[in-house]
Amino acid sequence: MTQPRIALATSSALPELEADDRPLVPALAERGITAEPVVWDDPAVDWSSYDLVLIRSTWDYTQHPEDFLAWTRKVEEVSRLVNPASAVAWNVDKQYQRALESAGLPIIPTIWLDPERNFDSRAIHTRFPAFGDFVIKPTISTGSRDTGRYNAGETPSRALAITHAKNLLTAGRHVMVQRYLRQVDTVGESALVFIDGRFSHAVRKAPQLEGPFRAGDAEGDTVKHEVMTAREASAEEIAVAERVVAALPQLVDGVDGALLYARVDLVPDDAGRPVVLELALAEPSLFFSLADGSLDRFADALAARVSPPA
Ligand SMILES: Nc1ncnc2c1ncn2[C@@H]1O[C@H](COP(=O)(O)OP(=O)(O)O)[C@@H](O)[C@H]1O
Ligand SMILES: [Mg+2]
Structure with a gap:
């Protein structure tokens, strides 16, 4: 039997993936899966040659989101896209936060x-x-x-x-x-990573905004400069994030079960209650290097999607 093949979709600025995702290749190899980085907008790629296409560091799509969404649909015709094109289309535009709000989930006003x-x-x-x-x-x-x-x-x-x-x-x-929620500067932002719908691990992101946006800042820059550290999520944070993840099948057409990955970014409001800053279903960094065991959990969940249990 031939080994399942997985494409790890990335951007041309990161042809070898972001450092945090690179250990996925050996972790999947241990599970009998061939995985390789592939640049999402490289016209030479035959997506049908992969059993599954995993979206990772395709961050330059924000320059041409329509092309990216067309690509997700094209891949889905010939392979299996994870997360699915429907979830990506729903998530790339932060207007999805209106749907969270309508569902009674706490967002930033x-x-x-x-x-x-x-x-x-x-x-x-x-x-x-x-x-x-x-x-x-x-x-x-x-x-x-x-x-x-x-x-x-x-x-x-x-x-x-x-x-x-x-x-x-x-x-x-x-x-x-x-x-601007002030506690972002003190308590910080928490990113809670879910694998197959279950909470896996959390990290803290340092504040990102110091002042006015200036044209030219980070121009053409698809490499993120973010300072992340390991952190324990509070029970309250986990509860809010679980409600968000559990609501997805009701909110997103085409999503009927647990997604392979979801990341819920929370910040404390002025009363200290966690509210959603961002929900990342398309191409989130997952910070495996900051949480022991998370890479194995992810590789197991991915392997289960391409290799039927023996
Ligand atoms: N309302 C806010 N209050 C405080 N910080 C914010 C707020 N909105 C954005 N930020 C800061 O800006 C960063 C980027 O915003 P975010 O909404 O997460 O967009 P993205 O990460 O997709 O660029 C956050 O990580 C946070 O540091
Ligand atoms: Mg963010």
Whole structure:
């Protein structure tokens, strides 16, 4: 019998995967599976030659999300895409957070600016919070690209925020305005990783935003610069994240069982209660190197999807 083959989809800037994913290759080899990194937008690849295509570090898709979504559908015609194209399509645009909110799950209160509304500067300005720090970010982004932090009380900062929001809207992008949750700077952000629908491990992400977004920041940069450390998730965090993961089959058409992976990023609100900053189903870093046993759990779950139990 020939060995199952898995493509680990990555971007041209990371042809050998991000360091955290590289140990997947030997871990899968131990399980009788051939796995190799493959650049998602390389036209020469025959996706039908793989039993399964696992999306990993394809982070440059935010530059051309429609091409990426077309690619996910194409792969699904000839192979098995993990996570499935339906989950990816639902998740690449942070507007999915509206569905979480409607399902009663806690998100950061958000003002959504739609490019079709042609907001002028004044209309944008009136949608900013009256005091404190706030965040402007596009709904399609990864690695904090095009994301800025501003202060509502300082006129120059508000002016920069208006310019930032206007530039995104003019480019046809949907924009989110959120209060900056201060505990991100002290307690930090927790990323809770789920494998096959079960909580596996958690890590802490250091704060990412220091000030206004400047054009050119991280331009063309698909390599993330994030400081992560191991952390224990609290019972409250696990409970919130479990509710989010459990809701997915109801929220996402085409998802009817547990996904191979999901990452729920939580931050404390001003009362200290965990709220969802981001839910990552498409191409999340999973931080195997920070949690003993997590790589084996993941490799086992993946192997079970390509090799029927003996
Ligand atoms: N409302 C917010 N309050 C505090 N920090 C935020 C907020 N929104 C974003 N951030 C910071 O910006 C980073 C990137 O935002 P996020 O929504 O996770 O988008 P992505 O990781 O997809 O670029 C977060 O890791 C966090 O440090
Ligand atoms: Mg994030």
